[in-house]
Amino acid sequence: MNLNMFVQHFINALGLGSLYGLIAIGYTMVYGILRLINFAHGDIFMLGAYFVFFATIQFKLPWEFGVSLAIAGATLCGLLVDRIAYRPLRSAPRISALISAIGVSFFLENLAIVMFTGMPRAVLQPPWLMKPILVGDVRLIPLGLMVPTISFVLVSGLLWIVYRTRPGLAMRSISHDIETTRLMGVSVDRIIALTFALGSALAALAGIMWALRYPRVEPFMGIFPGFKAFIAAVFGGIGSIPGAMVGGLALGFVEIMSVAFFPNLSGYKDAFAFVLLIVILLIRPTGLMGEKMEEKI
Amino acid sequence: MNGTGTRARSGLLNLLPLAALVCFLWWAPANLDGYKLRVINLIAINAILGLSLNLIYGMAGMFSLGHAGFMAIGAYVSALLILTPEQKVTMWILEPIAPWLLNLHTPFIVSLVLAGLAAAFVGWLIALPVLRLGGDYLGIATLGFAEIIRILIVNLTPLTNGSLGLKGIPAHTDLWMSYGCFLVILVFVARLMGGNFGNVLRAVRDDEVAARTMGIDTFRVRTLAFTLGCFGAGIGGALMGNLITTIDPKMFMITQTYNLLMIVVVGGLGSITGSVIGSVLVTTMLEWLRFVENPITLGSLHIPGIPGMRMVLFSVLLIAIIIFRREGIMGTREFSWNWFFPPKNAPRALPDEGGRGR
Amino acid sequence: MTLETGLEPESGLESGSGSGKNAILEIEDVTLRFGGLVAVSGLSVRVPEGAITGLIGPNGAGKTTVFNVVTGFYRPTQGSVSFRGRTLTGLPPHKVCEAGLARTFQNIRLFHNETVLENVMIGAHVRQRGKWWQTLVPFAFPGALREEEEIRASSMELLSRLGLAAQAGAVSSSLPYGAQRRLEIARALATRPKFLLLDEPAAGMNPQESAELLGFIRRLRDDFDLTILLIEHDMKVVMGVCEHIWVLDRGMLIAEGPPAEIRLNPRVVEAYLGKDVPAAPPEHAGAWGIE
Numbered sequence A: 001m002n003l004n005m006f007v008q009h010f011i012n013a014l015g016l017g018s019l020y021g022l023i024a025i026g027y028t029m030v031y032g033i034l035r036l037i038n039f040a041h042g043d044i045f046m047l048g049a050y051f052v053f054f055a056t057i058q059f060k061l062p063w064e065f066g067v068s069l070a071i072a073g074a075t076l077c078g079l080l081v082d083r084i085a086y087r088p089l090r091s092a093p094r095i096s097a098l099i100s101a102i103g104v105s106f107f108l109e110n111l112a113i114v115m116f117t118g119m120p121r122a123v124l125q126p127p128w129l130m131k132p133i134l135v136g137d138v139r140l141i142p143l144g145l146m147v148p149t150i151s152f153v154l155v156s157g158l159l160w161i162v163y164r165t166r167p168g169l170a171m172r173s174i175s176h177d178i179e180t181t182r183l184m185g186v187s188v189d190r191i192i193a194l195t196f197a198l199g200s201a202l203a204a205l206a207g208i209m210w211a212l213r214y215p216r217v218e219p220f221m222g223i224f225p226g227f228k229a230f231i232a233a234v235f236g237g238i239g240s241i242p243g244a245m246v247g248g249l250a251l252g253f254v255e256i257m258s259v260a261f262f263p264n265l266s267g268y269k270d271a272f273a274f275v276l277l278i279v280i281l282l283i284r285p286t287g288l289m290g291e292k293m294e295e296k297i
Numbered sequence B: 001m002n003g004t005g006t007r008a009r010s011g012l013l014n015l016l017p018l019a020a021l022v023c024f025l026w027w028a029p030a031n032l033d034g035y036k037l038r039v040i041n042l043i044a045i046n047a048i049l050g051l052s053l054n055l056i057y058g059m060a061g062m063f064s065l066g067h068a069g070f071m072a073i074g075a076y077v078s079a080l081l082i083l084t085p086e087q088k089v090t091m092w093i094l095e096p097i098a099p100w101l102l103n104l105h106t107p108f109i110v111s112l113v114l115a116g117l118a119a120a121f122v123g124w125l126i127a128l129p130v131l132r133l134g135g136d137y138l139g140i141a142t143l144g145f146a147e148i149i150r151i152l153i154v155n156l157t158p159l160t161n162g163s164l165g166l167k168g169i170p171a172h173t174d175l176w177m178s179y180g181c182f183l184v185i186l187v188f189v190a191r192l193m194g195g196n197f198g199n200v201l202r203a204v205r206d207d208e209v210a211a212r213t214m215g216i217d218t219f220r221v222r223t224l225a226f227t228l229g230c231f232g233a234g235i236g237g238a239l240m241g242n243l244i245t246t247i248d249p250k251m252f253m254i255t256q257t258y259n260l261l262m263i264v265v266v267g268g269l270g271s272i273t274g275s276v277i278g279s280v281l282v283t284t285m286l287e288w289l290r291f292v293e294n295p296i297t298l299g300s301l302h303i304p305g306i307p308g309m310r311m312v313l314f315s316v317l318l319i320a321i322i323i324f325r326r327e328g329i330m331g332t333r334e335f336s337w338n339w340f341f342p343p344k345n346a347p348r349a350l351p352d353e354g355g356r357g358r
Numbered sequence C: 001m002t003l004e005t006g007l008e009p010e011s012g013l014e015s016g017s018g019s020g021k022n023a024i025l026e027i028e029d030v031t032l033r034f035g036g037l038v039a040v041s042g043l044s045v046r047v048p049e050g051a052i053t054g055l056i057g058p059n060g061a062g063k064t065t066v067f068n069v070v071t072g073f074y075r076p077t078q079g080s081v082s083f084r085g086r087t088l089t090g091l092p093p094h095k096v097c098e099a100g101l102a103r104t105f106q107n108i109r110l111f112h113n114e115t116v117l118e119n120v121m122i123g124a125h126v127r128q129r130g131k132w133w134q135t136l137v138p139f140a141f142p143g144a145l146r147e148e149e150e151i152r153a154s155s156m157e158l159l160s161r162l163g164l165a166a167q168a169g170a171v172s173s174s175l176p177y178g179a180q181r182r183l184e185i186a187r188a189l190a191t192r193p194k195f196l197l198l199d200e201p202a203a204g205m206n207p208q209e210s211a212e213l214l215g216f217i218r219r220l221r222d223d224f225d226l227t228i229l230l231i232e233h234d235m236k237v238v239m240g241v242c243e244h245i246w247v248l249d250r251g252m253l254i255a256e257g258p259p260a261e262i263r264l265n266p267r268v269v270e271a272y273l274g275k276d277v278p279a280a281p282p283e284h285a286g287a288w289g290i291e
Helices: A003-034 A041-058 A063-089 A094-116 A142-164 A166-176 A178-183 A188-213 A223-236 A241-261 A263-283 B002-031 B034-059 B067-082 B085-091 B108-130 B135-155 B175-194 B196-206 B208-213 B218-244 B254-267 B272-293 B309-324 C063-070 C093-099 C116-127 C132-136 C142-161 C177-190 C207-224 C235-241 C266-273
Strands: A133-135 A138-140 B296-298 B301-303 C023-034 C037-048 C052-056 C078-083 C101-103 C195-199 C227-231 C244-249 C252-257
Touching: A003 A041, A003 A138, A003 A142, A003 A166, A003 A188, A003 A223, A003 A241, A041 A063, A041 A094, A041 A188, A041 A223, A063 A094, A063 A188, A063 B309, A094 B135, A094 B254, A094 B309, A138 A142, A142 A166, A142 A188, A142 A241, A166 A178, A166 A188, A178 A188, A223 A241, A223 A263, A223 B135, A241 A263, A263 B108, A263 B135, B002 B034, B002 B175, B034 B067, B034 B175, B034 B196, B034 B218, B034 B254, B034 B272, B067 B108, B067 B135, B067 B218, B067 B254, B108 B135, B108 B218, B135 B254, B175 B196, B175 B218, B175 B272, B175 C132, B196 B208, B196 B218, B196 C116, B208 B218, B208 C093, B254 B272, B254 B309, B272 B309, C023 C063, C023 C227, C037 C052, C037 C063, C037 C078, C037 C227, C037 C244, C037 C252, C052 C063, C052 C207, C052 C235, C063 C195, C063 C227, C093 C101, C093 C116, C101 C177, C116 C142, C116 C177, C132 C142, C142 C177, C177 C195, C177 C207, C195 C207, C207 C227, C207 C235, C244 C266, C252 C266
Parallel strands: C052 C227, C052 C244, C101 C195, C195 C227
Antiparallel strands: A133 A138, B296 B301, C023 C037, C023 C078, C244 C252
């Protein structure tokens, strides 16, 4: 493997990893607050990709506008999912909400088939994003550099919201003790909605960038990235935003590099994440940056 | 003792529906078309799968999303054992079949038992590491294992013929076979849950700490329930492969597990009766809902079929049930003849007839 | 419930700390640390066979932690626990139960969805010899079926002895609080223990009920041939029933002895009420009533 190829793989891994990270943040925030694996999160990612596809290709809207519309649309969907399928189950056993989440995921995927048909559709890549830049011997594609950069900026912004603003304080407080926070006069449902909104917006952006990288969209495109992002969240320590990003990057590197160095393993690419998950759960169930929770006897 | 009399009477009464079922199975093949027979077969197979998932999830409280993976193991083991060497040679076109597998051949019944055992063995191996996890982590880990199993099937071409799947599996599953297996497993689960072991299983589900204090080796009990559930999944998968006669890795995606989860949730988590009712309802509904995906012509009005609509309705139903009637149809109750014939002066204090009255 | 044994608590025991050869449970130099926090420190306790003894101390003193160490939920950082000459340290909770120790919980932990009778039958499972698969083929293993019937019958009998027979078919969570406490004890007894650990049996009871509890606990010891160690905040109960008491404060043993000595011990008073409070005169000591 020469330097050029290694740099290519490195940038690929960085891009894939930061996309996993962006999706993982939504999982980790919702899990941190509600202890719920939001199975529908991967499908919000898919919707984001579809929305931008329709906005720019079917309706010929300019890119900036299309992206904003897609993010807004996916965020709205995330909020609706929480309002309709999760909020009525706040006081129910956790497993009920989980089944509801599975139902929602199933619903969104099939709704996408009904509305957009099951056929994969090609996404038009704006030429300026694909024009290679030569740095020495290394060919760089602007898109490949843009994805990690945007992700980094977004995560910094999110961390600012969570750690420096009042709604962020409320979020962290809810994740410690939802009932006490409610008693303190915080409108818990609104803060949870905000959490879903932020997570969905990031997932939608990830979906848009994913659609540009692998230029196509299809109804089931959210399933595997969703699972993998969840695994990244567990790896990083569920509940921790930097952890989600680190987990996402780690997973991106494992996937890209193992196939790069052992090409005959490419058939097993999708299994790596699950193997990683099981190993983490066995060795350190709280993940890299998670806090330990113990049951009181 | 009063309980013994009631039990003997219940035993006799059980013969009635059994006789009715036998008559139906005898009558059906000559009088119903192939599609209807297939749906009736599927009801029994789904009931087996639902019962086995319910054993793991509803009764022992382990949220497993790996059932499709264990079904896949059962389906492949059975199919590989009953396909003839000639069929195998012609089917493996990407890579040649592993030589030791080529001439391996057993009768169907043997392959069925081995299918169950293979699934149970893999389930047991998986249980050792993952059953230490609780709740939703267990769900995601089992889902991961099911996916790993599927990916292995895709990639181990000399054993499984990869993504091409297996075709021309002899159609050994008929009504007698599927309903025979169903009844055996039904009785098996009912007896298991009716005895003190059933109480122990529910205890482990409800409060693990208290169960351990009561001298219950909770890890062993959970491993056992999980392994037994996987055995059922293997049997169900094998029967399904022999019914449809074609299997491929795509059949055993997470969607398959969702369908089973639906059966268990509709019927009532922890209820044997519920899983059977759930299987009848969900299986027939899934088939009946196909009409929304087929074009309909009403006089001059032509409604085109909408692909995907079936599953949209299905998932809306799942969400609605969880939100509005979380306990499903049966809750944790079980069918009992005492509903129809209340036993005379039998004290309610003896909950030995399944009518748990919760 | 109010049956009195006529046995004076103080007279039951000869050797003060139970250092005699008849100690059934020996906790030796047990220390338990959680990270930097020392929950129990260098605790040694020897519980004499057949006695009713108490473990007291202010909130957070580490009493329940001691129970958790003894019953195998926590492994001590240092030290050992032995029961009837056998080492328990490192055994998982279910093995501890098999060895003959049973316990109740501070915040009652019944199997809420099960009936009263089933709760007791679950307790009896640890002594059940038949295997799960034997009941699947009843004609081949009639013995296993008979054993199930025996367990049902003996569990019913246990319920009648504890005055719960009438509620046998009721779901356990539907019982009133006091009955739930008794059911938890019945369930523990079904494991046929030699030693019973009761974690705040009087919690949530009114004065009348806790007065009845005194006789009930003694009757348990006599009828079931038990040794009992209890954690309790209700001083009337502790002083009325225990023959020997250990006092914990911040994980350390600060006093031990018969109730008459303990209620006069200045260190104990200090631990409960803080410094600068003179020891209560003996005639008022019973009225500490720290709940």
